[in-house]
Amino acid sequence: MIKNIYVAGPLFNAHERNYLELIASELEGNGYKCFLPHRDQSGIDESELEGTNLSQDTKDKIFNADLTALKKADLTVALVTGQDIDSGTAAEIGFTYANDRPIIAITAYERRFRNLFVDEMISKTVNDVDELLPAISSINPQD
Helix, strand or coil, rough: CCCCCEEECCCHHHHHHHHHHHHHHHHHHHCCEEEECCCCCCCCCCHHHCCCCCCHHHHHHHHHHHHHHHHHHHHEECCCCCCCCHHHHHHHHHHHHHHHCEEEEEEECCCCCCCCCCCCCCCCECHHHHHHHHHHHHHCCCC
């Protein structure tokens, strides 16, 4: 049964972060527990995230928190917008796939060619947040 969901996607601007938060809000409002990397880090002070030169200690904290959440997740929901699938998102998709768990991709109605290797790992693709719950049900009918 799907309970824990890892929400993956690019985090490079406010629009991307807001869209990911909308995804998590929809899922959490329907009883799922979500891990959203930019929101759910623990043990990291905001000052550690300023600028682009993160300390190795901060990088380690982020990596370990993300990896722990991926290991716990029953499903990954990935926002796959942009010129190409974000490299971090592609890695999270790959980890999920390698661990035999489903991945739902959200395109946000964006039409473009995507990396075929990564695309083949995706269990189901939807256009928007309102299509998530039916997609989850189709992957795991007992939900």
